[in-house]
Amino acid sequence: MSLEAPDLLRIRALPLFEAVNDGVFDRLMRGAFLQRFPRGSQLTTQGQPDNFLFVLLEGAIELEGSSSDRESTLALLWPSASLCLASIVLDGPSLMTARTTKGSLILMVPGDAFRQALEEDAGLGRAVAEELAGCFSGAVRSLKNNKLRTARERLVSYLLAQHQRQGGGAAVKLPCRKRVLASLLGMTPENLSRAFASLGPHGVEIDGSTVTLREPEGLAQLARPDPMIDNPIGESFSQAERERRRGGRTAIAAH
Amino acid sequence: MSLEAPDLLRIRALPLFEAVNDGVFDRLMRGAFLQRFPRGSQLTTQGQPDNFLFVLLEGAIELEGSSSDRESTLALLWPSASLCLASIVLDGPSLMTARTTKGSLILMVPGDAFRQALEEDAGLGRAVAEELAGCFSGAVRSLKNNKLRTARERLVSYLLAQHQRQGGGAAVKLPCRKRVLASLLGMTPENLSRAFASLGPHGVEIDGSTVTLREPEGLAQLARPDPMIDNPIGESFSQAERERRRGGRTAIAAH
DNA sequence: GGCGGCGATTGATCAGCGTCAAGGTCGCGC
DNA sequence: GCGCGACCTTGACGCTGATCAATCGCCGCC
Structure with missing residues (x-):
């Protein structure tokens, strides 16, 4: 072409x-x-x-x-x-x-x-x-x-980042298969399953690739969210930092 | 100034x-x-x-x-x-x-x-x-x-990289305190000590900050050395890649 | 409709590694 | 010389998370 x-x-x-x-x-x-x-x-x-x-x-x-x-x-x-x-x-x-x-x-x-x-x-x-x-x-x-957080903290941080990135609604859509997400977060698929399950008592419900966060504020206490680790804009590598600088937060398609 | x-x-x-x-x-x-x-x-x-x-x-x-x-x-x-x-x-x-x-x-x-x-x-x-x-x-x-190797493999890879970088002699000088090395390699000082000890049978002797590698070839089999992970030249971030490109391997001070 | 395969879940077990606590060694200052 | 502190080492124990295996659900295909 x-x-x-x-x-x-x-x-x-x-x-x-x-x-x-x-x-x-x-x-x-x-x-x-x-x-x-x-x-x-x-x-x-x-x-x-x-x-x-x-x-x-x-x-x-x-x-x-x-x-x-x-x-x-x-x-x-x-x-x-x-x-x-x-x-x-x-x-x-x-x-x-x-x-x-x-x-x-x-x-x-x-x-x-x-x-x-x-x-x-x-x-x-x-x-x-x-x-x-x-x-x-x-x-x-x-x-x-990877070096400063446990697997569970990484998952919670990821969910909170997606939550914020997707507009703050209770429903969060996972942008990839769980197997891939597990690998991205540095854990096995089995462990990711268990980590999700362990978040049930904290208001996290899973249905396929949709995750519902009933109490995002409570979750934050589990995760040690950190602006110097979790990027409010991009997922990772490339594309992320520039936007912030330009006075960013220009609407980003919900990944 | x-x-x-x-x-x-x-x-x-x-x-x-x-x-x-x-x-x-x-x-x-x-x-x-x-x-x-x-x-x-x-x-x-x-x-x-x-x-x-x-x-x-x-x-x-x-x-x-x-x-x-x-x-x-x-x-x-x-x-x-x-x-x-x-x-x-x-x-x-x-x-x-x-x-x-x-x-x-x-x-x-x-x-x-x-x-x-x-x-x-x-x-x-x-x-x-x-x-x-x-x-x-x-x-x-x-x-x-960090994501693909165990703590012990990271240590062995590090030793082999230093070995090569310092000219291939049996004696390798650690460029920092063990506590710092442990943190750099993503482990605790205690664990680093044990990892060193476990390498004794493979010809690794430690005396203060000098490590002697009696059988580097044997070590390599423990470590999964990988040119896409271990940089032959620099330690990390910055300075590393450029030299390689320029036909590098220009003598580098032994860190 | 029945079958096969992939992905996700669940459970049991195990290894790697962190944590806690107790020495040990060295070097430095009084 | 003595004592203190920093650093490292060693041992015992426990937790996190990996591995292995079995099951379930879903979807596409024959």
């Missing part, structure tokens, strides 16, 4: 590209294209070189790390997150395996063209710096989440 | 600044200065705004995250790592608390001047992007290290 004018407008408005020089942008887009991927497509492989910068326009992506025979979900990406930015900038191997968890529409920009544009354009440099700072910040949050 | 010519030369050669325009560099350095800090100085506080970009020229820094009453060491920084780059770029609060663990010489650059220079100079933008990509990469490695 080659890029049409309406696509270009949409892309131009992305935070990564909005400050880029017209000429540089045009050259960059000459090699870029949109592609639709069915659910389950593997976009990157941990340890393999990345040749494209991805920007997720519609759909969802799961980032997974693995070593030996173990694997763990490290993050979930939503529109309009970028993917592979760090490995493209460093011209190094992919850090994680990325897989679509829904049918997805993705912008693909050739890596070498992107690196070249980065050398020429200060606006792009600044945008990339901001994006990567957000990624780093998200990763550090995740690290703190 | 204001900046003299030899200082400026040294700073100019740092990866962050080597591609910056002369004029921009001069303006940036007008507000910058060098400062010596005694051991134990707190440079940043988690959650508080950061007003300076730090570059560690001599000494060592510990990065710590905390929540409620728990705390954990997230990384150790060595020359010539940068500190606060992400929070300066985002103009947001500090992610971690930073403290010198030795007397240290540090370059301090005012944050707003740095942000302004970032808007003007593509060379700086690229350098910052590379540095932050390296930070992100380091944080992801650390996350995988």
Whole structure:
């Protein structure tokens, strides 16, 4: 699928590209294209070189790390997150395996063209710096989440964050299968089940992928919520920090 | 301490600044200065705004995250790592608390001047992007290290990484107190002691802060060493990735 | 309708690791 | 020299969470 004018407008408005020089942008887009991927497509492989910068326009992506025979979900990406930015900038191997968890529409920009544009354009440099700072910040949050909290605290924090992100209503929709959520939270599916069950007395009801929080305030006392760990806006890596800075809290689709 | 010519030369050669325009560099350095800090100085506080970009020229820094009453060491920084780059770029609060663990010489650059220079100079933008990509990469490695390995595997991997980094001799010098190492590896000091003891049968001898590895190859079988987790060059966050790319393995002082 | 498979749950058991408490060693200052 | 404190070590115990196994419910398919 080659890029049409309406696509270009949409892309131009992305935070990564909005400050880029017209000429540089045009050259960059000459090699870029949109592609639709069915659910389950593997976009990157941990340890393999990345040749494209991805920007997720519609759909969802799961980032997974693995070593030996173990694997763990490290993050979930939503529109309009970028993917592979760090490995493209460093011209190094992919850090994680990325897989679509829904049918997805993705912008693909050739890596070498992107690196070249980065050398020429200060606006792009600044945008990339901001994006990567957000990624780093998200990763550090995740690290703190894992090292400083128990599994149950992580679950409660996650539920409260989703609760806030989805508008504060009692019903919260889980954005992924429980198995994936368990891995993201650093626990086994069995343990996640038990953790949910243990929250029953605190007003948490589960029905499929909908969770109802009857007493969010009470929950908060279980979780040690912490603004330096739980991001009020984004899920993790990328996309999160920028919005806060811009006076954010601009309506975000309920993930 | 204001900046003299030899200082400026040294700073100019740092990866962050080597591609910056002369004029921009001069303006940036007008507000910058060098400062010596005694051991134990707190440079940043988690959650508080950061007003300076730090570059560690001599000494060592510990990065710590905390929540409620728990705390954990997230990384150790060595020359010539940068500190606060992400929070300066985002103009947001500090992610971690930073403290010198030795007397240290540090370059301090005012944050707003740095942000302004970032808007003007593509060379700086690229350098910052590379540095932050390296930070992100380091944080992801650390996350995988924590989620995919047991405490003992983390210790063995750490020892092997230090072994390689210090030139491959049998004797490895621990770069920090055991208490700090334990926290960095996500375990208690007691558990670290026991883990060390359990490695005795595998040729690991401990004497104070020097560890002797009699059979490194055998150790590797315990550890699941993984190039996508263990960084051959740097310790973590910052400084690591760039060198690899440049055909690295340029002699690195044994930390 | 019946069957097969996947995901989620539940229970029993176990290992890893944290916690608490008690030494032990070293270095420093009086 | 003596005593104190910081750091590390060792042991006993308990909790968190992983593992293994069985069951249930749901959905798609034959």
